[in-house]
Every structure is written in C-alpha cells, then in structure tokens.
Amino acid sequence: MLNLAEYVWLDGSKPVQGLRSKTRVLNFNEQKQLAITDFPEWSFDGSSTEQAVGNDSDCILNPVRFVKDPIRGAGNYIVLCEVLNSDKTPHISNSRAKLRAVLEAGGAAQEAWFGFEQEYTLIKNDKPLGWPEAGYPEPQGPYYCAVGAGNVDGRTIVEEHMKACLDAGLMLYGINAEVMLGQWEFQIGYRGVKEESADALTTSDHTWIGRWLLDRISEDYGISVSYHPKPVTGDWNGSGCHTNFSTIGMRDPKTGMETINSAIGKLEKNHQKHIDNYGSNNDMRLVGAYETCHISEFRAGNSDRGASIRIPVSVYKEGYGYMEDRRPASNCDPYIVSRLLIETVCDIHLPSETLDFKTAVNG
Ligand code: ADP
Ligand code: MN
Ligand code: MN
Ligand code: MN
Numbered sequence: 001m002l003n004l005a006e007y008v009w010l011d012g013s014k015p016v017q018g019l020r021s022k023t024r025v026l027n028f029n030e031q032k033q034l035a036i037t038d039f040p041e042w043s044f045d046g047s048s049t050e051q052a053v054g055n056d057s058d059c060i061l062n063p064v065r066f067v068k069d070p071i072r073g074a075g076n077y078i079v080l081c082e083v084l085n086s087d088k089t090p091h092i093s094n095s096r097a098k099l100r101a102v103l104e105a106g107g108a109a110q111e112a113w114f115g116f117e118q119e120y121t122l123i124k125n126d127k128p129l130g131w132p133e134a135g136y137p138e139p140q141g142p143y144y145c146a147v148g149a150g151n152v153d154g155r156t157i158v159e160e161h162m163k164a165c166l167d168a169g170l171m172l173y174g175i176n177a178e179v180m181l182g183q184w185e186f187q188i189g190y191r192g193v194k195e196e197s198a199d200a201l202t203t204s205d206h207t208w209i210g211r212w213l214l215d216r217i218s219e220d221y222g223i224s225v226s227y228h229p230k231p232v233t234g235d236w237n238g239s240g241c242h243t244n245f246s247t248i249g250m251r252d253p254k255t256g257m258e259t260i261n262s263a264i265g266k267l268e269k270n271h272q273k274h275i276d277n278y279g280s281n282n283d284m285r286l287v288g289a290y291e292t293c294h295i296s297e298f299r300a301g302n303s304d305r306g307a308s309i310r311i312p313v314s315v316y317k318e319g320y321g322y323m324e325d326r327r328p329a330s331n332c333d334p335y336i337v338s339r340l341l342i343e344t345v346c347d348i349h350l351p352s353e354t355l356d357f358k359t360a361v362n363g
Contacts, residue, residue, distance in 0.1 A: 012050035039063040070167035113198035115189025115244035128182025179237040200338035229329035230284035238285030239330035246322035256320020279329025
C-alpha cells in the first residue's frame with residue numbers, strides 16, 4: 001500500500017510566516033510501527049517561499065513530528081518539518097530550532113506546560129462569516145459562546161476542524177464561538193491527561209498543525225481564515241492567542257503563588273521585548289479596551305481580562321496552578337512566545353550567536 005505524507009513547514013514571509021505544504025508518496029510496510037526517521041528529508045524551492053535566492057534555491061525539510069492525516073484517512077500522515085539550509089544548519093526562519101536551543105540550555109528543567117487559545121475569524125467575500133452584505137451586524141453581546149442561526153456562523157467548519165484535530169491526535173482542549181460574529185477559538189495544550197506532555201515543543205507543534213488543518217478544511221468551503229489581530233476596525237473585539245503557562249514551581253501547592261508572583265515581576269521587566277515578538281499589528285488590538293491591557297502598560301490581576309497577565313479564579317483561590325499571558329496576538333508564532341516565556345521566567349540566556357542558528361540541528 002502506498003502512503004501519502006503531507007510535509008508542512010513555515011515559510012519566510014514577513015512580518016508573519018505562512019504555512020506551506022507538499023505531498024510525498026511513500027511506501028511503508030503496513031505492519032510497522034512508524035518513527036519520525038521513516039520520513040525522509042526532502043528539499044523545496046526556497047526562492048518561492050522567501051527562504052532563498054534563485055541561484056542557490058534548495059532548502060531542506062527535516063521532519064520533526066508526524067501525526068495521522070485526518071483528511072486523507074488511514075495510512076496517511078501530516079509531517080511537520082523544520083527548514084534547514086543546504087549545509088543542514090537551521091534556516092534563519094526556523095524559530096523552532098531556537099526554542100530547542102533554549103530547552104536544551106536548561107529551559108526544559110522547570111517542565112513548563114503550555115496552553116494556547118487560538119482565536120481566528122472565518123472570512124468569505126472579504127467579510128466575517130454571518131455579516132450582512134452591506135453594513136454591520138447587531139453590536140457585540142449575543143455572539144460569544146452562542147447558539148442559533150444569526151448568533152453564530154461557521155459551526156460546520158469548526159466542528160469538522162475539532163474532529164480532525166482529535167483524529168490526528170492533537171492536544172485539542174476545546175473550542176468556542178467568540179465575541180465578534182464569525183470569530184472563533186480553539187485551544188491546544190494541557191488538558192489533564194496523564195500520558196500527555198504539554199511541553200513547549202509539543203503544544204507549539206500541535207498549534208501549527210491545528211492552524212494548517214483549519215486552513216485546509218476551510219479551503220473546501222471557499223472560506224479563508226484570518227489570523228489578523230484586528231480583522232475589523234471599530235467596535236469589534238480583536239483576536240489573540242492567550243498563552244497559558246506553568247512551571248513545576250507554579251503547580252506546587254507549597255510554592256505556587258510565590259513562583260507565579262516572581263514570574264510576573266520578571267515579565268514586567270521584559271514587557272517590551274515580549275511585545276516586540278508577540279505578533280504583528282498587535283498595537284491595533286492591545287488598546288486598553290475589548291478585554292485587553294494597553295500595549296504600553298503591564299498589569300497583572302486576578303480574573304482580570306483587562307490585564308496583561310491574568311491569574312484564573314481557580315488558581316488564586318487554591319494558591320497554585322498557572323498564569324495566562326493575554327498579550328500574544330492571534331498571528332503570533334507559538335515557538336517564539338513559548339521560548340520567550342521560558343527565557344524570561346526560567347532565566348535562560350543564550351549567547352545571541354546560538355540564537356542566530358550557528359548550532360547544528362539534531363532533529
Ligand atoms: P479562558 O477562560 O481564558 O477563555 P480557555 O478555557 O479558553 O481559557 O483555555 C484554558 C487554557 O489553559 C487551555 O489552553 C489549557 O490548555 C490551559 N491550561 C490549563 N491548565 C494549565 C496549566 N496548569 N498549565 C498551562 N496551561 C494550562
Ligand atoms: Mn479562551
Ligand atoms: Mn477567547
Ligand atoms: Mn483566555
């Protein structure tokens with residue numbers, strides 16, 4: 001039996017990297033338990049993805065994680081890849097390699113767990129789904145977590161995407177309709193299942209594969225997905241990618257609140273560095289309204305959806321758990337957001353040349 005492998009990678013588009021993929025026909029022994037090394041390296045034309053110049057155009061796809069392909073079905077796979085230069089060093093656009101470097105330099109020791117809340121807007125004919133051809137729908141209020149025609153639109157895609165994520169084995173936590181009509185959210189990350197690891201690499205990889213599946217499924221309906229943090233200007237909520245984060249110390253009842261407060265202090269000192277790397281056009285969203293803190297301010301608060309960092313109600317009542325960084329934009333790169341959180345909170349500081357990808361890749 002022949003197998004289809006969809007090789008997925010991040011391109012070199014600026015300021016927001018896009019997803020690309022191409023299909024490879026492979027031939028696996030049906031009985032065999034597959035490993036990532038069963039998927040061969042492959043090359044692509046980097047001059048067509050803003051990753052190379054025409055006279056030296058080959059970039060390498062290095063498979064790093066594979067999941068079942070829920071669209072093509074049994075025997076087929078989605079293969080997430082890191083992009084390497086022809087000499088096998090990480091390509092400058094390879095933010096995953098930087099995250100690996102920080103984890104290997106000590107970042108993994110505090111066993112950070114992550115949960116990303118990916119907000120997005122479904123778009124048809126340049127308008128969010130459910131919006132009238134001319135003008136605007138009724139003001140915000142009824143749409144968040146709503147049910148019923150007129151209150152939500154796009155649920156067919158959302159349900160199909162949820163099922164696809166679960167069939168692929170992604171750590172999908174849940175979905176909900178958002179505050180603006182046509183806007184939705186899916187969450188990927190820690191969900192209390194013992195055998196699962198909610199580490200930065202796994203949850204970031206799953207978020208990127210989740211995005212790819214959403215784009216791919218929406219394509220069949222002639223609908224596109226906007227990850228813009230302010231898809232409609234005016235009195236409409238923007239889209240974020242709230243990043244929930246905990247270290248071993250935050251999850252310990254004895255040290256929880258103290259560790260969370262110490263992390264907040266470090267995040268305050270590094271506010272600008274985080275903001276600079278939390279997505280593009282985020283200033284349009286972080287305006288100090290619509291459940292955001294102004295981009296130039298840093299504030300932490302219990303249950304406060306107008307803060308930069310929110311301590312969820314269960315966490316401040318019990319005195320341990322996790323925190324929510326509400327600053328990342330919907331178009332952020334989870335590899336960069338999780339790396340910065342680990343760097344800042346766990347005090348990992350690599351020499352800049354390491355982060356400039358002089359290190360060899362080890363798959
Ligand atoms: P909100 O109330 O902000 O909308 P959601 O219910 O949408 O929150 O999402 C909660 C997120 O918190 C999920 O992504 C989940 O994976 C994450 N999460 C829960 N517990 C932890 C934890 N201990 N460490 C890190 N992330 C966590
Ligand atoms: Mn949420
Ligand atoms: Mn939300
Ligand atoms: Mn949230």
